[in-house]
Amino acid sequence: MRVHAIQTGRVQIKASQIVGRGHGLKRRLAPLIDAEWSAWLPTLAYAIEHRDGVILVDTGASAASKRLPRWHPYFRLSVRFDIEPEQEAGPQLRAIGIGAADVKRVVLTHLHIDHDGGLAAFRKSEILVSPGELAIASGIAGRIRGYLPQRWPKTFDPKPLALADGPYGPFARSRRLTADGAIVAVATPGHTRDHLSVIVEDGDRAIFIAGDASYSEATMLTGQIDGVSDAEAAALATLGAIRAFAASRSTIYLPTHDPESANRLAARRATPTPASRARPVATTPSSRAALGSSPSDDGTIKLRRGCSSFPDRFP
Numbered sequence: 001m002r003v004h005a006i007q008t009g010r011v012q013i014k015a016s017q018i019v020g021r022g023h024g025l026k027r028r029l030a031p032l033i034d035a036e037w038s039a040w041l042p043t044l045a046y047a048i049e050h051r052d053g054v055i056l057v058d059t060g061a062s063a064a065s066k067r068l069p070r071w072h073p074y075f076r077l078s079v080r081f082d083i084e085p086e087q088e089a090g091p092q093l094r095a096i097g098i099g100a101a102d103v104k105r106v107v108l109t110h111l112h113i114d115h116d117g118g119l120a121a122f123r124k125s126e127i128l129v130s131p132g133e134l135a136i137a138s139g140i141a142g143r144i145r146g147y148l149p150q151r152w153p154k155t156f157d158p159k160p161l162a163l164a165d166g167p168y169g170p171f172a173r174s175r176r177l178t179a180d181g182a183i184v185a186v187a188t189p190g191h192t193r194d195h196l197s198v199i200v201e202d203g204d205r206a207i208f209i210a211g212d213a214s215y216s217e218a219t220m221l222t223g224q225i226d227g228v229s230d231a232e233a234a235a236l237a238t239l240g241a242i243r244a245f246a247a248s249r250s251t252i253y254l255p256t257h258d259p260e261s262a263n264r265l266a267a268r269r270a271t272p273t274p275a276s277r278a279r280p281v282a283t284t285p286s287s288r289a290a291l292g293s294s295p296s297d298d299g300t301i302k303l304r305r306g307c308s309s310f311p312d313r314f315p
């Protein structure tokens with residue numbers, strides 16, 4: 001199976017959105033007042049060439065993302081997009097020989113505007129969205145939460161993706177997306193309550209398409225939740241589950257906005273597991289507690305596997 005990283009322009013957000021500061025409402029408001037911008041980060045979608053057809057995970061941003069509703073403080077103060085029409089997912093896929101008709105399914109990790117922005121190019125594809133995510137993104141309440149349902153294509157009528165297949169490794173809920181079980185959606189709540197990720201079982205590696213479960217591999221490994229999640233415990237548990245998965249088997253970890261994601265995919269570079277990490281992560285007692293980790297003598301941590309009955313490989 002081939003997996004393509006499709007970069008749909010760049011985005012800048014606040015540092016306190018990438019690594020949340022404080023707790024509760026204070027953490028979620030910090031990106032509005034934070035003066036520190038991130039570097040320009042990629043906004044990635046991922047196309048999986050499977051024998052049943054291409055599955056596109058997220059559709060990236062659109063050129064319209066450069067014009068956002070000014071009444072919304074987040075759009076006015078906390079995010080900047082840099083993208084031209086030819087950088088949207090549709091044209092980029094065409095450039096590598098994948099037409100819209102080849103994309104049988106589009107799976108959305110969540111409905112934030114840099115994930116659903118390219119939907120218009122895939123009007124004939126089956127669109128799969130978590131029902132909870134669709135509900136929270138819809139209507140006036142969705143607009144207040146920072147979604148842009150008014151920009152969904154008129155034909156947008158996604159199928160509910162209920163994660164009804166039970167646990168998959170350390171993930172409590174899952175759903176096979178292909179008959180051969182090689183592509184599986186798993187629940188990764190936190191960034192949004194119904195956020196999901198997609199695992200591609202590709203020979204000796206699992207490819208973990210993480211959406212915004214974390215903004216980078218580093219924050220997943222260190223267990224630092226973002227400044228967006230309204231469910232801190234769920235977000236922390238999700239990062240722990242991803243670490244447990246990556247510790248159980250070789251995993252290429254691909255968040256949407258990690259500048260290293262595309263290189264990692266091209267080099268098939270697996271995420272460092274506790275045993276293979278060259279430099280352990282220095283932590284404070286509080287971050288160790290947050291990680292559910294045990295301190296070693298030198299004040300570093302050894303990440304524990306999240307589940308004692310955790311199999312080495314999953315079906």
Ligand SMILES: [Zn+2]
Pocket residue numbers: 110112191212
């Ligand atoms: Zn998001």
